[in-house]
Amino acid sequence: MPEYGPFEMIAYTGSRVLEDDTIVFVGTGLPIIASMHAQLTHAPNLNLIFEAGSLAAILEQGMPLSVGDTRAFRKAVFAKGLCGVFELTQRGYSDYAFIGGAQIDMYGNVGSxxxxGTYSAPNVRFPGSGGAGAMAANCEKTIAIMALEKRRFTQKVDFITSIGFGDGSPDYRKKAGVMGSGPYRVITNQALFGFDEKTRRMMLLEVIPGKTAKDIQELVSFELLISPDLKEMKEPSEADLKLLREECDPDGYFLKRKVK
Amino acid sequence: MKEPTSSLIRSVTNLDYDSIKKREEAPFEYWGPTPYEARKAAVAKKKGLHDKRTTLKEAVAKYIKDGINLGVGGFVNTRVPVAIIHEIIRKGAKDLTLSMQSNSICTELLAGAMILNPDHVSIKRVELAWWGYEVIGIAPLFRYLVTKGMIELDDYTNYGMSARFKAGAMGIPFIPTRDHGGSDMELVNRGKMIECPFTNENVYLVPACYPDVGIVHVPVADMYGNSRIFGALCTCPEIAQAANHCIVTTEQIIPSESIRQYPNLTEIPYAVVDALVEQPFGSYPGACYGYYWFDMPEFLQFRSICDEFRKTGEKGKLQEFYDKYIFGCETFDDFLATRPYKKIKELRLGDKVQPIITT
Structure with missing residues (x-):
């Protein structure tokens, strides 16, 4: 197998998760790269929403560096503002939310x-919800990219920014007044997670070749469910890596970052 | 007494009890004009088509006062009203409430001014969804002010803030949204969960946001203020129409005949614009679709000065930046003159000449 970096594995896995003939609402960075790769391979009719207001742009000027980048509006079919695309989403036209975050718990609640500390004087303050909270609420399925570390896969998220399945009760999302069905996949460079339909808890679906479920559990603070059909994560081929490196992120803004 | 309607967030939240209680007990107030006051302000305006062109100095002196709610347009690094912010910092404004969905350099510039001299510029509180630089990193001065407990925050999602401005633009007191509920924002922001009187299901209401002054930068406008926006609208039309007064900077003034030729392209109507300033590169170092891409090295440089302050507490370089590029400049053109022509040319090419309609 060819050599690949952790962010290349995340982008490739993100691409695999996205189905054709759908709309994905993307956050900055790896979600954009994953979606571009999907468009170039198995999902040519996957269309992107950028939250500053575009639908189905053609990213011929290169990867947008921000979800408000002028490049994210190139040859779009619809260019409005935040209200325009979030209203489409709330109405039910965004199949996937593709977000990141600092912390996640077993029910897929994400903190950013x-x-x-406290809300008014925290130890660390992140930028805030941005679009993530609204995407996780109202896109149909939420995909989150996370770094696989114990302090990030945590028992309790310090501030739930993006709703998952809450406390796991069956009617948590209904009582919250949100419309999307909730957490769908969590992508890391060493494991792919889904959620158990019955308990709504995070479930290990795939592990990177060479690692075991036990290795992954050691990097997670809560108890993982393990899929009875646990698989190996598919690795990117030479052709996939060429697309990622030359077409999607040629300047290496996201793919060449070092893991902290 | 009936329990207030809510989601099940209390069964999962990790927030400290005091933060929740403080918000629960605080009586609701708009952090700017009430819907009634906003209506009065609109009614009081002269509604004819008048030449709104002025200078930034005059516009800012007239509308920017201590204690106002300032609605900041653009989105992160795109079409952000940087020229207006420079002038606000030169003039000074204390106890500001900032309202926005997502911003980077505009609000960092105000935060830096506050850190250097709080008797000249200060931010009291911010109603927001996001404050950062995306690919470039977190906003150091935001992190500094918040972790030191120096500013009060009210957190919403990007849609939440946009919908709040939209409610303001519609002249209504609140708007229902399908987000915030079930997240910790439900516990700490000023929205409210209710049972919908029609579906009998929970729905989250967010209060309208009416800024005292909205500041937006647009690609083109006619002399009356009718504004056309290409690329992302962000939440600029809503902010402009929600605000009691609106200052618009534009890359280019175009003939009114063009506006009348394509009235569908007008995103901000003249009636809501109080002051219009032709200011090419008014979003620099941010981007403006059809005109220029954003200046990554400039962002990196300013951010690194701010981050150095956050890490060391040394204000020297920050002070130097403000002395040289803001207080040392009479106008935004003076600031732009410090940037080489080659750089400007590069940014124009960086936009790759996105198509726009100016005639």
Whole structure:
């Protein structure tokens, strides 16, 4: 197998998760790269929403560096503002939310507001919800990209920014007044997770070749469910890596970053 | 007494009890004009088509006062009203409430001014969804002010803030949204969960946001303020129409005949614009679709000065930046003159000449 970096594995896995003939609402960085790769391979009719207001842009000027980048509006079929695309989403036209975050719990609740301390004087303050909270609420399925670390896969998220299955009760999302069906996949460079339909808890679906479910459990603070049909993660081929490196992120803004 | 309607967030939240209680007990107030006051302000305006062109100095002196709610347009690094922010910092404004969905350099510039001299510029509180630089990193001065407890925050999603401005633009007191519920924002922001009187299901209401002054930068406008926007609208039309007063900077003034030729392209109607300033590169170092791409090295440089302050507490370089590029400049053109022509040319090419309609 060819050599690949952790972010290349995340982008490739993100691409695999996206189906053709759908709309994906993307956050900055790896979600854009994953979606571009999917468009170039198995999902030519996958269309992107950028939250500053575009639908189905053609990314012929290169990867947008921001979801408000002028490049994210190139040859779009629809260019409005935040209200325009979030209203489409709330109405039911966004199949996937593709977000990131600082912390996640077993029910897929994601934190990207604070870490430690109190709300008014936190130890660390992150930028805030941005689009993530609204995407996780109202896109149909939520895909989250996370770094696989114990402090990030945590028992309790310090501030729930993006709703998952809450406390796991069957009617949590209904009582919250949100419309999407909720967490769908969590992507890391060493494991792909889904959620158990019955308990709504995070379930290990795939592990990177050479690792075991036990290795992954050691990087997670809560108890994982393990899929009875546990698989190996598919690795990117030479052709996939060429697309990622030359077409999707040629300047290496996201793919060449070092893992902290 | 009936329990207030809510989601099940209390069964899962990790927030400290005091933060929740503080918000629960605080009586609701708009952090700017009430819907009634906003209506009065609109009614009081002269509604004829008048030449709104002025200078930034005059516009800012007239509308920017201490204690106002300032609605900041653009989105992160796109079409952000940087020229207006420079002028606000030169003039000074204390106890500001900032309202926005997502911003980067505009609000960092105000935060830096506050850190250097809080008797000249200060931010009291911010109603927002996001404050950062995306690919470039977190916003150091935002993190500094918040972790030190120096500004009060009210967190919404990007849609939540946009919908709040939209409610303001519609002249209504609140708007229902399908988000915030079930997240910790339900516990700490000023929205409210209710049972919908029609579906009998929970729905989250967010209060309208009416800024005292909205500041937006647009690609083109006619002399009356009718504004056309290409690329992302962001939430600029809503902010402009929600605000009691609106200052618009534009890359280019175009003939009114063009506006009348394509009235469908007008996103901000003249009636809501109080002051219009032709200011090419008014979003620099941010991007403006059809005109220029954003200046990554400039963002990196300013951010690194701010981050150095956050890490060391040394204000020297930050002060130097403001002294040289803001207080040392009479106008935004003076600031732009410090940037080489080659750089400007590069940014124009970086946009790759996105198509726009100016005639």
């Amino acid at each position: 507001t604070i870490e430690g």
